[in-house]
Amino acid sequence: MDTTATPESASTPIGPRPVLQVEDLTQDFGGLRALNELDLTVNEGEIVALIGPNGAGKTTFFNCVTGIYTPTEGRVYLYDAQKRRRLLNGRKPHDITAMGMARTFQNIRLFGDMTVLENVMIGRHCRTSTGIWGALTRTPAARREEQETIDISYDLLESVHLAQFWNERAHNLPYGAQRRLEIARALATNPRMLLLDEPAAGKNPQETKELEELVRHLRDSRDLSILLIEHDMGMVMSLSDRIYVMEYGSRIASGTPEEVRANPRVIQAYLGESDDA
Template sequence: MKPVLEVEDLSQNFGGLRALNDLSLHVDTSEIVALIGPNGAGKTTFFNCVTGIYTPTEGRVYLYDANGERQLLNGRKPHAITALGMARTFQNIRLFNQMTVLENVMVGRHCRTRAGILGALGRGPRTRREEQESIDLSYALLESVNLQDLWNETAHNLAYGAQRRLEIARALATEPRMLLLDEPAAGMNPQETRELETLVRGIRASREISILLIEHDMSMVMSLSDRIYVMEYGSCIAQGTPEEVRGDPRVIKAYLGESDA
Protein backbone atom coordinates (compact mmCIF):
# COMPACT_ATOMS: atom_id res chain seq x y z
CA MET A 1 0.00 0.00 0.00
CA LYS A 2 1.10 3.56 -0.67
CA PRO A 3 1.81 5.80 2.34
CA VAL A 4 -0.11 9.00 2.98
CA LEU A 5 1.64 10.11 6.19
CA GLU A 6 5.23 9.34 7.21
CA VAL A 7 6.79 10.47 10.47
CA GLU A 8 10.50 9.86 11.04
CA ASP A 9 12.23 10.09 14.43
CA LEU A 10 10.00 12.87 15.72
CA SER A 11 11.04 14.55 18.98
CA GLN A 12 9.60 17.56 20.80
CA ASN A 13 11.22 19.36 23.70
CA PHE A 14 9.60 21.94 25.96
CA GLY A 15 12.53 23.40 27.85
CA GLY A 16 13.97 20.50 29.81
CA LEU A 17 10.97 18.26 29.16
CA ARG A 18 11.14 15.80 26.27
CA ALA A 19 7.49 15.27 25.35
CA LEU A 20 8.18 13.14 22.25
CA ASN A 21 11.20 10.91 21.78
CA ASP A 22 12.22 9.56 18.36
CA LEU A 23 8.69 8.62 17.36
CA SER A 24 8.22 7.08 13.92
CA LEU A 25 5.01 5.90 12.28
CA HIS A 26 3.23 5.73 8.95
CA VAL A 27 -0.35 5.62 7.73
CA ASP A 28 -1.12 4.07 4.36
CA THR A 29 -3.87 4.79 1.84
CA SER A 30 -7.40 4.18 3.23
CA GLU A 31 -5.98 2.82 6.48
CA ILE A 32 -7.38 3.43 9.97
CA VAL A 33 -4.57 3.64 12.51
CA ALA A 34 -4.95 4.29 16.24
CA LEU A 35 -2.48 6.05 18.51
CA ILE A 36 -3.08 5.02 22.10
CA GLY A 37 -1.41 5.37 25.47
CA PRO A 38 -2.00 6.56 29.04
CA ASN A 39 -2.79 10.21 29.75
CA GLY A 40 0.32 12.33 29.35
CA ALA A 41 1.97 9.93 26.90
CA GLY A 42 2.34 12.72 24.30
CA LYS A 43 -0.42 11.80 21.86
CA THR A 44 -1.94 15.26 21.41
CA THR A 45 1.55 16.78 21.31
CA PHE A 46 2.23 14.45 18.40
CA PHE A 47 -0.90 15.68 16.60
CA ASN A 48 0.16 19.29 17.21
CA CYS A 49 3.58 18.62 15.68
CA VAL A 50 2.14 16.87 12.65
CA THR A 51 -0.42 19.61 11.93
CA GLY A 52 1.95 22.57 12.30
CA ILE A 53 0.81 23.91 15.67
CA TYR A 54 4.23 23.00 17.06
CA THR A 55 7.50 22.89 15.16
CA PRO A 56 9.23 19.60 16.03
CA THR A 57 12.60 19.83 17.77
CA GLU A 58 13.89 16.92 15.72
CA GLY A 59 12.64 14.55 13.05
CA ARG A 60 10.60 14.95 9.89
CA VAL A 61 6.93 14.77 8.93
CA TYR A 62 5.88 14.02 5.35
CA LEU A 63 2.46 14.07 3.70
CA TYR A 64 1.91 12.63 0.25
CA ASP A 65 -0.19 15.03 -1.80
CA ALA A 66 -2.87 14.21 -4.38
CA ASN A 67 -0.16 13.73 -7.03
CA GLY A 68 1.70 11.22 -4.87
CA GLU A 69 4.57 13.60 -4.20
CA ARG A 70 6.09 13.63 -0.72
CA GLN A 71 5.78 17.03 0.95
CA LEU A 72 7.85 17.97 4.00
CA LEU A 73 5.56 19.53 6.62
CA ASN A 74 8.19 20.79 9.05
CA GLY A 75 7.96 24.57 9.35
CA ARG A 76 4.70 24.91 7.42
CA LYS A 77 1.78 26.82 8.95
CA PRO A 78 -1.38 24.88 9.91
CA HIS A 79 -3.44 26.40 7.08
CA ALA A 80 -0.80 25.38 4.53
CA ILE A 81 -0.81 21.81 5.85
CA THR A 82 -4.59 21.78 5.61
CA ALA A 83 -4.38 22.92 1.98
CA LEU A 84 -2.00 20.02 1.26
CA GLY A 85 -4.66 17.57 2.40
CA MET A 86 -4.55 17.06 6.18
CA ALA A 87 -7.39 17.93 8.56
CA ARG A 88 -8.02 17.30 12.24
CA THR A 89 -10.51 17.51 15.04
CA PHE A 90 -9.65 18.46 18.61
CA GLN A 91 -9.92 16.78 21.99
CA ASN A 92 -11.89 19.80 23.20
CA ILE A 93 -14.53 20.67 20.61
CA ARG A 94 -13.69 23.88 18.73
CA LEU A 95 -16.75 25.06 16.86
CA PHE A 96 -17.88 28.59 15.98
CA ASN A 97 -20.66 28.47 18.55
CA GLN A 98 -22.62 31.51 17.36
CA MET A 99 -22.63 30.42 13.72
CA THR A 100 -25.12 27.99 12.23
CA VAL A 101 -24.34 24.34 11.63
CA LEU A 102 -24.12 24.94 7.87
CA GLU A 103 -21.88 27.98 8.30
CA ASN A 104 -19.48 25.95 10.46
CA VAL A 105 -19.01 23.45 7.65
CA MET A 106 -18.68 26.21 5.06
CA VAL A 107 -15.76 27.64 7.03
CA GLY A 108 -13.92 24.42 6.22
CA ARG A 109 -14.33 25.16 2.51
CA HIS A 110 -12.19 28.29 2.80
CA CYS A 111 -8.96 26.57 1.76
CA ARG A 112 -10.66 25.24 -1.41
CA THR A 113 -12.29 28.48 -2.60
CA ARG A 114 -10.72 31.18 -4.75
CA ALA A 115 -12.83 34.29 -4.27
CA GLY A 116 -10.85 37.01 -2.50
CA ILE A 117 -11.92 40.28 -0.91
CA LEU A 118 -12.66 41.94 -4.25
CA GLY A 119 -14.76 38.99 -5.35
CA ALA A 120 -16.71 39.03 -2.11
CA LEU A 121 -17.38 42.74 -2.46
CA GLY A 122 -18.27 42.63 -6.16
CA ARG A 123 -20.41 39.48 -5.89
CA GLY A 124 -19.84 38.62 -9.54
CA PRO A 125 -21.19 35.46 -11.23
CA ARG A 126 -18.07 33.44 -10.44
CA THR A 127 -18.21 34.36 -6.77
CA ARG A 128 -21.92 33.57 -6.53
CA ARG A 129 -21.41 30.25 -8.29
CA GLU A 130 -18.56 29.31 -5.98
CA GLU A 131 -20.62 30.25 -2.92
CA GLN A 132 -23.52 28.09 -4.07
CA GLU A 133 -21.17 25.18 -4.69
CA SER A 134 -19.81 25.63 -1.17
CA ILE A 135 -23.34 25.60 0.26
CA ASP A 136 -24.26 22.46 -1.69
CA LEU A 137 -21.10 20.59 -0.71
CA SER A 138 -21.46 21.62 2.93
CA TYR A 139 -25.08 20.48 3.06
CA ALA A 140 -24.11 17.14 1.52
CA LEU A 141 -21.52 16.71 4.28
CA LEU A 142 -24.19 17.43 6.88
CA GLU A 143 -26.28 14.67 5.29
CA SER A 144 -23.33 12.28 5.60
CA VAL A 145 -23.16 12.88 9.39
CA ASN A 146 -26.96 12.98 9.81
CA LEU A 147 -27.15 16.68 10.70
CA GLN A 148 -29.00 17.96 7.63
CA ASP A 149 -32.20 18.71 9.56
CA LEU A 150 -30.22 20.99 11.91
CA TRP A 151 -28.48 22.99 9.19
CA ASN A 152 -29.84 26.34 10.40
CA GLU A 153 -29.45 25.62 14.13
CA THR A 154 -26.83 27.57 16.08
CA ALA A 155 -23.89 25.29 16.80
CA HIS A 156 -23.88 25.77 20.57
CA ASN A 157 -27.47 24.47 20.74
CA LEU A 158 -26.48 21.03 19.43
CA ALA A 159 -26.25 18.01 21.69
CA TYR A 160 -22.70 16.93 22.54
CA GLY A 161 -22.58 14.00 20.14
CA ALA A 162 -23.93 16.16 17.32
CA GLN A 163 -21.22 18.73 17.97
CA ARG A 164 -18.63 16.00 17.57
CA ARG A 165 -20.12 14.98 14.24
CA LEU A 166 -20.25 18.60 13.12
CA GLU A 167 -16.56 19.02 13.82
CA ILE A 168 -15.84 15.96 11.69
CA ALA A 169 -18.00 17.37 8.87
CA ARG A 170 -16.09 20.65 9.01
CA ALA A 171 -12.79 18.77 8.77
CA LEU A 172 -14.09 16.80 5.78
CA ALA A 173 -15.04 20.08 4.07
CA THR A 174 -11.33 20.76 3.54
CA GLU A 175 -11.19 17.67 1.27
CA PRO A 176 -8.47 15.88 3.24
CA ARG A 177 -6.55 12.78 2.23
CA MET A 178 -5.42 12.38 5.85
CA LEU A 179 -7.86 12.89 8.75
CA LEU A 180 -6.68 13.12 12.37
CA LEU A 181 -9.30 12.53 15.08
CA ASP A 182 -8.30 13.50 18.63
CA GLU A 183 -10.43 11.46 21.06
CA PRO A 184 -13.60 11.65 18.95
CA ALA A 185 -15.57 9.42 21.36
CA ALA A 186 -14.66 11.38 24.50
CA GLY A 187 -17.76 12.13 26.55
CA MET A 188 -20.04 9.99 24.40
CA ASN A 189 -22.44 7.35 25.69
CA PRO A 190 -22.23 3.78 24.31
CA GLN A 191 -24.89 4.38 21.66
CA GLU A 192 -23.18 7.54 20.41
CA THR A 193 -19.84 5.69 20.34
CA ARG A 194 -21.29 2.91 18.18
CA GLU A 195 -22.75 5.50 15.81
CA LEU A 196 -19.39 7.26 15.64
CA GLU A 197 -17.64 4.00 14.83
CA THR A 198 -20.07 3.40 11.97
CA LEU A 199 -19.51 6.97 10.76
CA VAL A 200 -15.71 6.59 10.72
CA ARG A 201 -15.96 3.34 8.79
CA GLY A 202 -18.31 5.01 6.33
CA ILE A 203 -15.93 7.93 5.82
CA ARG A 204 -13.08 5.57 5.01
CA ALA A 205 -15.19 3.48 2.66
CA SER A 206 -16.90 6.30 0.76
CA ARG A 207 -14.05 8.80 0.56
CA GLU A 208 -10.96 6.58 0.68
CA ILE A 209 -9.52 8.78 3.41
CA SER A 210 -6.70 7.64 5.67
CA ILE A 211 -7.52 8.12 9.35
CA LEU A 212 -5.28 8.42 12.41
CA LEU A 213 -7.12 8.60 15.71
CA ILE A 214 -6.30 9.07 19.36
CA GLU A 215 -8.82 7.25 21.50
CA HIS A 216 -9.19 5.87 25.04
CA ASP A 217 -12.19 3.65 24.29
CA MET A 218 -10.32 0.38 23.79
CA SER A 219 -13.36 -1.49 22.50
CA MET A 220 -13.70 1.05 19.69
CA VAL A 221 -9.95 1.05 18.99
CA MET A 222 -9.72 -2.73 18.76
CA SER A 223 -12.73 -3.12 16.46
CA LEU A 224 -12.02 -0.13 14.21
CA SER A 225 -8.26 -0.04 13.67
CA ASP A 226 -6.16 -1.80 11.05
CA ARG A 227 -3.02 -1.09 13.08
CA ILE A 228 -2.21 0.44 16.46
CA TYR A 229 0.75 2.38 17.84
CA VAL A 230 1.15 2.48 21.62
CA MET A 231 2.88 5.41 23.34
CA GLU A 232 4.29 5.82 26.84
CA TYR A 233 6.30 8.82 28.09
CA GLY A 234 6.67 10.20 24.57
CA SER A 235 8.02 7.00 22.99
CA CYS A 236 6.46 4.22 20.95
CA ILE A 237 6.59 1.01 23.00
CA ALA A 238 4.57 -1.28 20.69
CA GLN A 239 2.89 -1.43 17.31
CA GLY A 240 0.95 -3.94 15.28
CA THR A 241 -2.50 -5.26 14.60
CA PRO A 242 -5.13 -5.12 17.36
CA GLU A 243 -4.50 -8.81 18.09
CA GLU A 244 -0.74 -8.29 18.38
CA VAL A 245 -1.04 -5.21 20.58
CA ARG A 246 -3.72 -6.66 22.88
CA GLY A 247 -1.39 -9.36 24.20
CA ASP A 248 1.86 -7.36 24.27
CA PRO A 249 3.31 -7.41 27.83
CA ARG A 250 4.65 -3.85 27.41
CA VAL A 251 1.17 -2.58 26.61
CA ILE A 252 -0.39 -4.43 29.54
CA LYS A 253 2.26 -2.96 31.85
CA ALA A 254 1.74 0.59 30.51
CA TYR A 255 -2.01 0.46 31.09
CA LEU A 256 -2.29 -1.73 34.18
CA GLY A 257 1.02 -1.24 35.92
CA GLU A 258 3.24 -4.02 37.23
CA SER A 259 3.17 -5.58 40.64
CA ASP A 260 6.23 -5.13 42.84
CA ALA A 261 5.73 -8.63 44.24
Protein backbone atom coordinates in the same frame (compact mmCIF):
# COMPACT_ATOMS: atom_id res chain seq x y z
CA MET B 1 18.75 15.19 0.62
CA ASP B 2 14.99 15.38 1.26
CA THR B 3 13.00 17.89 -0.75
CA THR B 4 9.53 19.27 -0.22
CA ALA B 5 8.09 17.24 -3.11
CA THR B 6 9.75 14.09 -4.41
CA PRO B 7 8.19 11.31 -6.52
CA GLU B 8 8.34 7.75 -5.31
CA SER B 9 11.14 5.80 -6.94
CA ALA B 10 10.13 3.74 -9.95
CA SER B 11 11.95 0.80 -8.36
CA THR B 12 9.86 0.92 -5.18
CA PRO B 13 8.07 -2.44 -4.83
CA ILE B 14 4.29 -2.38 -4.99
CA GLY B 15 2.78 -2.57 -1.52
CA PRO B 16 1.02 -0.35 1.01
CA ARG B 17 1.36 3.26 -0.08
CA PRO B 18 1.92 5.77 2.74
CA VAL B 19 -0.12 8.94 3.12
CA LEU B 20 1.46 10.15 6.37
CA GLN B 21 5.06 9.27 7.23
CA VAL B 22 6.74 10.45 10.44
CA GLU B 23 10.44 9.80 11.09
CA ASP B 24 12.33 10.27 14.36
CA LEU B 25 9.91 12.94 15.61
CA THR B 26 11.23 14.66 18.73
CA GLN B 27 9.73 17.58 20.65
CA ASP B 28 11.45 19.31 23.54
CA PHE B 29 9.89 21.97 25.77
CA GLY B 30 12.84 23.43 27.63
CA GLY B 31 14.35 20.55 29.55
CA LEU B 32 11.30 18.30 29.05
CA ARG B 33 11.27 15.80 26.19
CA ALA B 34 7.62 15.38 25.26
CA LEU B 35 8.25 13.21 22.17
CA ASN B 36 11.25 10.97 21.69
CA GLU B 37 12.25 9.82 18.18
CA LEU B 38 8.81 8.62 17.14
CA ASP B 39 8.25 6.78 13.85
CA LEU B 40 4.73 6.33 12.49
CA THR B 41 3.17 5.57 9.12
CA VAL B 42 -0.44 5.65 7.95
CA ASN B 43 -1.08 3.99 4.60
CA GLU B 44 -3.79 4.64 2.04
CA GLY B 45 -7.21 3.58 3.31
CA GLU B 46 -6.01 2.66 6.80
CA ILE B 47 -7.56 3.50 10.14
CA VAL B 48 -4.68 3.72 12.62
CA ALA B 49 -4.99 4.43 16.35
CA LEU B 50 -2.47 6.18 18.58
CA ILE B 51 -3.04 5.21 22.21
CA GLY B 52 -1.34 5.69 25.55
CA PRO B 53 -1.94 6.94 29.09
CA ASN B 54 -2.76 10.59 29.77
CA GLY B 55 0.41 12.63 29.37
CA ALA B 56 2.00 10.16 26.94
CA GLY B 57 2.37 12.89 24.30
CA LYS B 58 -0.42 11.96 21.88
CA THR B 59 -1.90 15.45 21.40
CA THR B 60 1.63 16.91 21.25
CA PHE B 61 2.23 14.49 18.38
CA PHE B 62 -0.89 15.76 16.58
CA ASN B 63 0.22 19.36 17.15
CA CYS B 64 3.65 18.66 15.64
CA VAL B 65 2.22 16.86 12.63
CA THR B 66 -0.33 19.62 11.88
CA GLY B 67 2.08 22.56 12.23
CA ILE B 68 0.92 23.97 15.57
CA TYR B 69 4.33 23.05 16.99
CA THR B 70 7.60 22.94 15.06
CA PRO B 71 9.35 19.67 15.94
CA THR B 72 12.75 19.91 17.59
CA GLU B 73 14.00 17.07 15.41
CA GLY B 74 12.66 14.59 12.88
CA ARG B 75 10.63 14.83 9.69
CA VAL B 76 6.94 14.74 8.82
CA TYR B 77 5.85 13.91 5.26
CA LEU B 78 2.44 13.94 3.58
CA TYR B 79 1.99 12.17 0.25
CA ASP B 80 -0.29 13.88 -2.25
CA ALA B 81 -2.66 12.24 -4.75
CA GLN B 82 0.20 11.97 -7.27
CA LYS B 83 2.27 10.00 -4.69
CA ARG B 84 4.69 12.89 -4.21
CA ARG B 85 6.20 13.19 -0.75
CA ARG B 86 5.81 16.68 0.74
CA LEU B 87 7.84 17.77 3.75
CA LEU B 88 5.61 19.45 6.36
CA ASN B 89 8.28 20.70 8.78
CA GLY B 90 8.11 24.47 9.18
CA ARG B 91 4.80 24.89 7.36
CA LYS B 92 1.88 26.81 8.87
CA PRO B 93 -1.26 24.90 9.93
CA HIS B 94 -3.40 26.43 7.16
CA ASP B 95 -0.81 25.41 4.54
CA ILE B 96 -0.81 21.84 5.83
CA THR B 97 -4.62 21.83 5.70
CA ALA B 98 -4.51 23.03 2.09
CA MET B 99 -2.04 20.22 1.30
CA GLY B 100 -4.62 17.63 2.35
CA MET B 101 -4.53 17.00 6.11
CA ALA B 102 -7.34 17.98 8.47
CA ARG B 103 -7.98 17.39 12.17
CA THR B 104 -10.48 17.66 14.97
CA PHE B 105 -9.56 18.70 18.51
CA GLN B 106 -9.86 17.12 21.94
CA ASN B 107 -11.69 20.25 23.09
CA ILE B 108 -14.46 21.14 20.64
CA ARG B 109 -13.64 24.32 18.70
CA LEU B 110 -16.86 25.26 16.93
CA PHE B 111 -18.19 28.76 16.31
CA GLY B 112 -21.10 28.45 18.71
CA ASP B 113 -23.12 31.48 17.58
CA MET B 114 -22.90 30.53 13.91
CA THR B 115 -25.24 28.04 12.30
CA VAL B 116 -24.34 24.42 11.77
CA LEU B 117 -24.13 25.00 8.00
CA GLU B 118 -21.96 28.10 8.41
CA ASN B 119 -19.50 26.14 10.56
CA VAL B 120 -18.99 23.64 7.74
CA MET B 121 -18.79 26.39 5.11
CA ILE B 122 -15.86 27.91 6.98
CA GLY B 123 -13.98 24.66 6.40
CA ARG B 124 -14.27 25.22 2.63
CA HIS B 125 -12.23 28.41 2.83
CA CYS B 126 -8.98 26.73 1.78
CA ARG B 127 -10.69 25.34 -1.34
CA THR B 128 -12.24 28.60 -2.60
CA SER B 129 -10.68 31.28 -4.76
CA THR B 130 -13.01 34.29 -4.52
CA GLY B 131 -11.14 37.34 -3.28
CA ILE B 132 -12.43 40.30 -1.30
CA TRP B 133 -13.39 42.22 -4.45
CA GLY B 134 -15.39 39.33 -5.86
CA ALA B 135 -17.18 38.84 -2.55
CA LEU B 136 -18.05 42.54 -2.26
CA THR B 137 -19.23 42.98 -5.84
CA ARG B 138 -21.00 39.62 -5.99
CA THR B 139 -19.56 38.68 -9.36
CA PRO B 140 -21.15 35.69 -11.17
CA ALA B 141 -18.07 33.59 -10.37
CA ALA B 142 -18.33 34.51 -6.69
CA ARG B 143 -22.02 33.60 -6.61
CA ARG B 144 -21.37 30.24 -8.28
CA GLU B 145 -18.59 29.44 -5.84
CA GLU B 146 -20.74 30.42 -2.87
CA GLN B 147 -23.57 28.14 -4.05
CA GLU B 148 -21.10 25.31 -4.58
CA THR B 149 -19.81 25.80 -1.03
CA ILE B 150 -23.36 25.68 0.34
CA ASP B 151 -24.16 22.51 -1.62
CA ILE B 152 -20.96 20.71 -0.57
CA SER B 153 -21.42 21.76 3.06
CA TYR B 154 -25.01 20.52 3.14
CA ASP B 155 -23.96 17.19 1.62
CA LEU B 156 -21.35 16.84 4.37
CA LEU B 157 -24.00 17.50 7.00
CA GLU B 158 -26.07 14.72 5.47
CA SER B 159 -23.06 12.38 5.65
CA VAL B 160 -22.74 12.93 9.42
CA HIS B 161 -26.53 12.88 9.99
CA LEU B 162 -26.88 16.56 10.87
CA ALA B 163 -28.67 17.97 7.81
CA GLN B 164 -31.89 18.55 9.75
CA PHE B 165 -30.02 20.96 12.04
CA TRP B 166 -28.44 23.03 9.24
CA ASN B 167 -29.93 26.33 10.47
CA GLU B 168 -29.49 25.66 14.21
CA ARG B 169 -26.85 27.50 16.22
CA ALA B 170 -23.91 25.18 16.81
CA HIS B 171 -23.94 25.71 20.59
CA ASN B 172 -27.50 24.36 20.74
CA LEU B 173 -26.48 20.93 19.46
CA PRO B 174 -26.06 18.02 21.89
CA TYR B 175 -22.45 17.21 22.72
CA GLY B 176 -22.27 14.15 20.48
CA ALA B 177 -23.70 16.09 17.55
CA GLN B 178 -21.11 18.82 18.07
CA ARG B 179 -18.41 16.15 17.75
CA ARG B 180 -19.89 15.06 14.41
CA LEU B 181 -20.10 18.67 13.26
CA GLU B 182 -16.38 19.06 13.90
CA ILE B 183 -15.75 16.04 11.69
CA ALA B 184 -17.91 17.54 8.94
CA ARG B 185 -16.01 20.83 9.11
CA ALA B 186 -12.69 18.96 8.85
CA LEU B 187 -14.01 17.03 5.84
CA ALA B 188 -14.97 20.31 4.16
CA THR B 189 -11.26 20.93 3.53
CA ASN B 190 -11.29 17.85 1.25
CA PRO B 191 -8.49 16.00 3.06
CA ARG B 192 -6.67 12.81 2.15
CA MET B 193 -5.51 12.40 5.77
CA LEU B 194 -7.91 12.94 8.69
CA LEU B 195 -6.74 13.17 12.32
CA LEU B 196 -9.36 12.63 15.02
CA ASP B 197 -8.48 13.63 18.59
CA GLU B 198 -10.64 11.59 21.03
CA PRO B 199 -13.78 11.56 18.85
CA ALA B 200 -15.63 9.24 21.28
CA ALA B 201 -14.99 11.41 24.36
CA GLY B 202 -18.23 11.99 26.28
CA LYS B 203 -20.26 9.56 24.18
CA ASN B 204 -22.41 6.75 25.53
CA PRO B 205 -21.98 3.18 24.20
CA GLN B 206 -24.67 3.54 21.53
CA GLU B 207 -23.19 6.82 20.30
CA THR B 208 -19.73 5.23 20.23
CA LYS B 209 -21.01 2.33 18.11
CA GLU B 210 -22.62 4.82 15.71
CA LEU B 211 -19.34 6.76 15.56
CA GLU B 212 -17.45 3.59 14.60
CA GLU B 213 -19.87 3.01 11.74
CA LEU B 214 -19.56 6.64 10.66
CA VAL B 215 -15.74 6.58 10.64
CA ARG B 216 -15.69 3.39 8.56
CA HIS B 217 -18.24 4.84 6.13
CA LEU B 218 -16.28 8.07 5.72
CA ARG B 219 -13.05 6.14 5.14
CA ASP B 220 -14.64 3.98 2.47
CA SER B 221 -16.77 6.62 0.73
CA ARG B 222 -14.15 9.38 0.68
CA ASP B 223 -10.93 7.39 0.20
CA LEU B 224 -9.60 8.69 3.49
CA SER B 225 -6.70 7.59 5.65
CA ILE B 226 -7.48 8.16 9.34
CA LEU B 227 -5.31 8.50 12.44
CA LEU B 228 -7.15 8.72 15.74
CA ILE B 229 -6.32 9.27 19.38
CA GLU B 230 -8.81 7.45 21.54
CA HIS B 231 -9.16 6.13 25.11
CA ASP B 232 -12.16 3.86 24.42
CA MET B 233 -10.31 0.57 24.00
CA GLY B 234 -13.36 -1.27 22.71
CA MET B 235 -13.65 1.18 19.85
CA VAL B 236 -9.89 1.17 19.20
CA MET B 237 -9.68 -2.61 19.00
CA SER B 238 -12.70 -3.05 16.71
CA LEU B 239 -12.07 -0.06 14.43
CA SER B 240 -8.31 0.06 13.88
CA ASP B 241 -6.26 -1.72 11.24
CA ARG B 242 -3.09 -0.99 13.22
CA ILE B 243 -2.26 0.56 16.59
CA TYR B 244 0.71 2.53 17.92
CA VAL B 245 1.19 2.67 21.69
CA MET B 246 2.99 5.52 23.46
CA GLU B 247 4.32 5.96 26.98
CA TYR B 248 6.25 9.01 28.25
CA GLY B 249 6.72 10.35 24.72
CA SER B 250 8.16 7.13 23.26
CA ARG B 251 6.64 4.35 21.20
CA ILE B 252 6.54 1.12 23.19
CA ALA B 253 4.59 -1.09 20.77
CA SER B 254 2.84 -1.22 17.41
CA GLY B 255 0.92 -3.78 15.40
CA THR B 256 -2.51 -5.15 14.74
CA PRO B 257 -5.14 -4.99 17.50
CA GLU B 258 -4.49 -8.66 18.28
CA GLU B 259 -0.74 -8.10 18.56
CA VAL B 260 -1.13 -5.03 20.75
CA ARG B 261 -3.71 -6.69 22.99
CA ALA B 262 -1.28 -9.54 23.67
CA ASN B 263 1.83 -7.39 24.18
CA PRO B 264 2.97 -7.72 27.83
CA ARG B 265 4.43 -4.22 27.93
CA VAL B 266 1.16 -2.71 26.71
CA ILE B 267 -0.80 -4.71 29.25
CA GLN B 268 1.44 -3.43 32.03
CA ALA B 269 1.72 0.18 30.89
CA TYR B 270 -1.73 0.89 29.57
CA LEU B 271 -4.36 -1.81 29.67
CA GLY B 272 -3.59 -2.92 33.23
CA GLU B 273 -2.06 -6.09 34.60
CA SER B 274 -3.76 -9.34 33.58
CA ASP B 275 -5.44 -11.37 36.28
CA ASP B 276 -2.79 -14.11 36.17
CA ALA B 277 0.23 -11.78 35.87
